[in-house]
Every structure is written in structure tokens, then in C-alpha cells.
Amino acid sequence: MVTRISSGSPFEAKIGYSRAVVDRDIVYVSGTTGYDYAKMEMPEEVAAQTRNTLATIEKALKEAGSGLQDVLRVTYYLVDMADYDAVVEVLGATFSEIRPAATMVVCGLTTPEMKIEIEVTARIGAGNS
Numbered sequence: 001m002v003t004r005i006s007s008g009s010p011f012e013a014k015i016g017y018s019r020a021v022v023d024r025d026i027v028y029v030s031g032t033t034g035y036d037y038a039k040m041e042m043p044e045e046v047a048a049q050t051r052n053t054l055a056t057i058e059k060a061l062k063e064a065g066s067g068l069q070d071v072l073r074v075t076y077y078l079v080d081m082a083d084y085d086a087v088v089e090v091l092g093a094t095f096s097e098i099r100p101a102a103t104m105v106v107c108g109l110t111t112p113e114m115k116i117e118i119e120v121t122a123r124i125g126a127g128n129s
Helices: 010-015 046-063 081-095
Strands: 002-005 020-023 026-033 071-078 101-106 116-123
Touching: 020 046, 026 046, 046 081, 046 116, 071 081
Parallel strands: 071 101
Antiparallel strands: 002 020, 020 026, 026 116, 071 116
């Protein structure tokens, strides 16, 4: 059975996607940006955007019965390599022990205020194996 998880973002309905999709024990989390969905604001600082992004991802994973410890693969989409050090500091604090397979792509994102987007794939229980 497939379960679809929403973060409540208005973009999900507008664009037509789910924050995460759970298929058996695999959780696919869509590309997630740094919006604070409670305030519908995007912080200017890339580190704050990265923290917000990870918090949204973590919330979706928890709703799926998983967590960051179960992340197997992560893709980072970074707009400006000048932000690399600030982003890596936040990512290292989160993933240094988990060490998922990872790729970082430098690219444009859909709106000018977006500086980072992250998508992950997790397997429920992977962190315990």
C-alpha cells in the first residue's frame, strides 16, 4: 500500500505532489526547500534555509514511521557554491554519523529566494540495521 504525506505546503496542491510517498518500507521525500511553513517565510541566510529544510524532511519521515537515521540517499541542490561551507556545516551536524550516499548539484531553483533544496530516500528501520 502506498501512503502519501503532506506537509501542508500550498505548493503541494498547486504543483501536484506529495511531500513524501511511502511504498512498503521505502520513504521518498520530495525536493524540499527552506520555507518556514508556519509563517510561510523563507529566511535569507542559507544555513537557516538548510535547517528549515531538514526539519521539514524530518517531520515527513517521522509521519512515515521513519527518521533521519534511516536516510540512505540524499541529493542536495545548491544555487551558489559560495554557500557551500555554511550548508556543509549544517549537513555535517545532521548526517556525519548517518553517512548516506549523497550527491550535490549546483543549479537554479524555482524562485530567487531559494538557496538550497534537498531530497532524500529512506528505508524504515535502516538506522537500526
